Amino acid sequence: MAEIVSNRVNTTSKISNKKQTSNLLLGRFEIGKLLGQGNFAKVYYATNIKTGEEVAIKVIDKEKILKGGLVAHIKREISIMHRVRHPNIVQLFEVMATKSKIYFVMEYVRGGELFNKVSKGRLKEEVARKYFQQLISAVEFCHARGVYHRDIKPENLLVDENGNLKVSDFGLSAVSDQIRQDELFHTFCGTPAYVAPEVLSRRGYDGAKVDIWSCGVVLFVLMAGYLPFNDKNIMAMYRRIYRGDFRCPRWFSPHLSKFLALLLVTNPEARIGIPEIMGNKWFKKGFKQIKFYVEDDRLCNVDDSLLDNEDDVASVVSDNSVSESDSEIESKRRNGPLPRPASLNAFDIISFSKGFDLSGLFEEKGDVVRFVTSVSVSKIMSKLEEIAHLFSFSVRKKDYRVSLEGTRESVKGPLTIAVEIFELTPLLVVVEVKKKGGDIAEYEKFCTTELKPGLQNLMVEEYATSSYSAAPTQPHPLLRVRTVPAHLSSEIGSPHFIPSDTESPHYIPSDNESPHYMPSDSESPHYMPSDNESPHYMPSDSEP
Amino acid sequence: MGCYFSTSKKAKTPGYEEPSVLASETPFTVSEVEALYELYKKLSNSVIQDGLIHKEEFQLALFRNKNKRNLFADRIFDLFDVKRNGVIEFGEFVRSLGTFHPNAALDDKIAFAFRLYDLRQTGYIEREELEEMVLALLNESDLVLSDDMIEAIVDKTFSDADTQGHGRIDQDQWKAFVSKHPSLIKNMTLPYLKDITLAFPSFVLRTELEDS
Numbered sequence: 001m002a003e004i005v006s007n008r009v010n011t012t013s014k015i016s017n018k019k020q021t022s023n024l025l026l027g028r029f030e031i032g033k034l035l036g037q038g039n040f041a042k043v044y045y046a047t048n049i050k051t052g053e054e055v056a057i058k059v060i061d062k063e064k065i066l067k068g069g070l071v072a073h074i075k076r077e078i079s080i081m082h083r084v085r086h087p088n089i090v091q092l093f094e095v096m097a098t099k100s101k102i103y104f105v106m107e108y109v110r111g112g113e114l115f116n117k118v119s120k121g122r123l124k125e126e127v128a129r130k131y132f133q134q135l136i137s138a139v140e141f142c143h144a145r146g147v148y149h150r151d152i153k154p155e156n157l158l159v160d161e162n163g164n165l166k167v168s169d170f171g172l173s174a175v176s177d178q179i180r181q182d183e184l185f186h187t188f189c190g191t192p193a194y195v196a197p198e199v200l201s202r203r204g205y206d207g208a209k210v211d212i213w214s215c216g217v218v219l220f221v222l223m224a225g226y227l228p229f230n231d232k233n234i235m236a237m238y239r240r241i242y243r244g245d246f247r248c249p250r251w252f253s254p255h256l257s258k259f260l261a262l263l264l265v266t267n268p269e270a271r272i273g274i275p276e277i278m279g280n281k282w283f284k285k286g287f288k289q290i291k292f293y294v295e296d297d298r299l300c301n302v303d304d305s306l307l308d309n310e311d312d313v314a315s316v317v318s319d320n321s322v323s324e325s326d327s328e329i330e331s332k333r334r335n336g337p338l339p340r341p342a343s344l345n346a347f348d349i350i351s352f353s354k355g356f357d358l359s360g361l362f363e364e365k366g367d368v369v370r371f372v373t374s375v376s377v378s379k380i381m382s383k384l385e386e387i388a389h390l391f392s393f394s395v396r397k398k399d400y401r402v403s404l405e406g407t408r409e410s411v412k413g414p415l416t417i418a419v420e421i422f423e424l425t426p427l428l429v430v431v432e433v434k435k436k437g438g439d440i441a442e443y444e445k446f447c448t449t450e451l452k453p454g455l456q457n458l459m460v461e462e463y464a465t466s467s468y469s470a471a472p473t474q475p476h477p478l479l480r481v482r483t484v485p486a487h488l489s490s491e492i493g494s495p496h497f498i499p500s501d502t503e504s505p506h507y508i509p510s511d512n513e514s515p516h517y518m519p520s521d522s523e524s525p526h527y528m529p530s531d532n533e534s535p536h537y538m539p540s541d542s543e544p
Numbered sequence: 545m546g547c548y549f550s551t552s553k554k555a556k557t558p559g560y561e562e563p564s565v566l567a568s569e570t571p572f573t574v575s576e577v578e579a580l581y582e583l584y585k586k587l588s589n590s591v592i593q594d595g596l597i598h599k600e601e602f603q604l605a606l607f608r609n610k611n612k613r614n615l616f617a618d619r620i621f622d623l624f625d626v627k628r629n630g631v632i633e634f635g636e637f638v639r640s641l642g643t644f645h646p647n648a649a650l651d652d653k654i655a656f657a658f659r660l661y662d663l664r665q666t667g668y669i670e671r672e673e674l675e676e677m678v679l680a681l682l683n684e685s686d687l688v689l690s691d692d693m694i695e696a697i698v699d700k701t702f703s704d705a706d707t708q709g710h711g712r713i714d715q716d717q718w719k720a721f722v723s724k725h726p727s728l729i730k731n732m733t734l735p736y737l738k739d740i741t742l743a744f745p746s747f748v749l750r751t752e753l754e755d756s
Binding site for chain 2: 078079101342348358359362
């Protein structure tokens with residue numbers, strides 16, 4: 001079973017014997033102790049009475065947010081938390097509401113605030129570094145999606161029972177579509193001690209650079225046990241922040257002091273950015289980038305299996321990976337570990353219909369691409385790896401499922417494409433390509449310009465290599481092959497399709513063409529797949 | 545912290561039903577039903593502004609094209625349209641989508657799929673219906689198969705499912721066939737429905753649910 005990174009603890013046994021109390025929220029959650037409160041909200045511990053799941057419920061007073069003009073903020077908070085799924089970010093599970101209250105049902109983080117750990121004394125450098133690395137991972141993830149927190153401080157940083165950091169409270173966060181034409185935010189929010197000088201000056205500011213400043217202050221506090229710009233007089237504190245007036249205590253290592261000097265630069269343009277942070281010597285020590293993916297609404301580690309199979313581990317293929325040969329795959333298949341591709345029956349084929357996919361009611365999705373081919377599975381896999389390598393995609397393979405994952409982040413995350421291979425007959429397979437994550441336009445462009453042509457070329461190559469035999473090969477009797485008139489196809493290198501006696505070529509005319517074309521005796525129609533056409537089966541030498 | 549539903553009525557679409565009633569009859573919570581109402585309003589006013597989902601609106605949502613005909617989308621629309629009046633009302637929309645909820649009963653999903661494939665509503669899936677559906681799929685997709693192959697696939701599937709050799713698949717045979725091939729009903733679960741309150745959060749400001 002793929003490990004679930006998200007901490008959703010099942011405690012059915014704990015609560016099954018409890019007497020039902022009147023402390024039920026909307027008939028579903030038993031409300032427990034108060035975990036914390038702010039101006040607009042209180043957060044309670046709760047358990048789902050049906051599943052036993054432990055959650056934190058943020059209760060927001062609707063009247064206060066209406067009076068404070070924060071309606072848009074609340075809707076934005078929901079949309080942001082829906083958008084950001086990351087192991088170091090507190091997950092929002094659902095929203096409920098009554099006439100006077102809004103309820104956010106969130107992941108319960110058992111360890112409490114990071115602030116509590118610091119209040120007991122400063123942290124060891126390795127511990128502080130680990131928390132800072134996790135904080136930067138979360139911040140980088142959000143920034144790539146156009147989300148800026150703008151209120152990063154220890155109180156908003158929680159620690160789970162495994163000692164992992166979780167960023168919470170997106171109440172004051174902002175989305176990049178809130179930025180004015182000058183590409184800067186123009187609102188003041190956040191806690192003064194952690195707020196960047198450009199925010200205090202009420203000028204426009206870059207949300208990403210503001211978060212980096214706050215991360216710098218957090219790092220200082222974790223290591224020192226006190227604030228870098230602290231002063232009893234608030235105006236004096238503001239002045240110190242403006243000037244960037246702080247001193248590192250003697251127990252800070254030279255590398256850490258230099259690093260903080262880069263984070264707490266008063267000029268946002270000169271302040272270090274996320275890529276530079278991640279390349280910094282102090283930061284990099286022991287850093288392991290979290291790789292994860294969302295599968296069936298769960299966060300899973302990237303090296304977990306693609307399927308829910310405990311003993312099957314997906315191979316994460318690097319650029320220099322070596323593909324298995326057909327014979328290796330065949331011997332594996334005979335010896336057992338590698339199963340055959342899932343075999344399709346008529347109902348499976350029917351279920352491919354777009355009309356059955358009701359997900360279109362909820363979100364815009366890229367088209368699924370499918371085609372039939374006789375090319376061997378290993379050659380298809382190798383081709384996918386080759387295409388992935390060209391575009392710096394990482395590849396995860398699991399039996400007959402391949403996941404191509406882009407590295408370039410976008411508002412909707414990196415482009416992720418799932419390819420699955422099914423057996424139609426012992427000689428033919430169906431290859432299915434669909435978008436799992438990322439931007440639709442990017443997916444469609446990648447499919448049209450790279451993936452489809454690459455796989456089509458593979459089929460043409462397969463045909464070409466198998467057509468040098470003495471006798472011309474016959475098409476597979478189980479496939480209709482669309483053919484193109486000779487005068488329309490490329491003369492050079494196009495594989496020739498020779499119709500058998502029993503089968504006339506099924507030519508599909510284009511809109512502006514007469515549908516009555518039939519090849520003359522002297523002319524063999526040439527097959528070349530067009531851009532918008534699925535690659536068709538071409539027989540190999542070894543086939544009847 | 546219990547609650548009851550208010551009786552004050554704001555202007556609602558025709559065929560509107562109370563979220564508390566729909567929640568009690570489906571796997572959805574009251575808040576999820578209210579979020580679905582936000583989606584319903586969007587869909588039902590996309591072409592004809594009458595607060596009811598017409599076939600063109602359903603097609604527009606699924607295919608981004610209101611004129612694209614599809615046998616399977618037509619079948620789903622017909623099954624959602626319980627009253628057979630040519631439109632999907634809010635109550636029908638919620639009850640039908642309830643079957644697609646990840647927490648819905650497996651038997652309900654199996655039964656819905658059976659009704660979907662029983663094109664002529666005879667209480668059986670017949671061989672001709674199966675072949676017609678395969679041809680419809682091939683017609684809409686890029687998959688190109690010969691007549692011989694289609695026959696072979698349909699024959700093999702039918703003989704596997706029709707264990708009694710009656711030339712038709714009844715509900716019990718269908719249930720047994722699905723238990724052997726669970727992938728057949730993977731389309732009957734929509735993970736999106738778990739996140740519906742996050743996808744359509746405007747309901748939080750319009751809810752009529754009272755605190756007591």
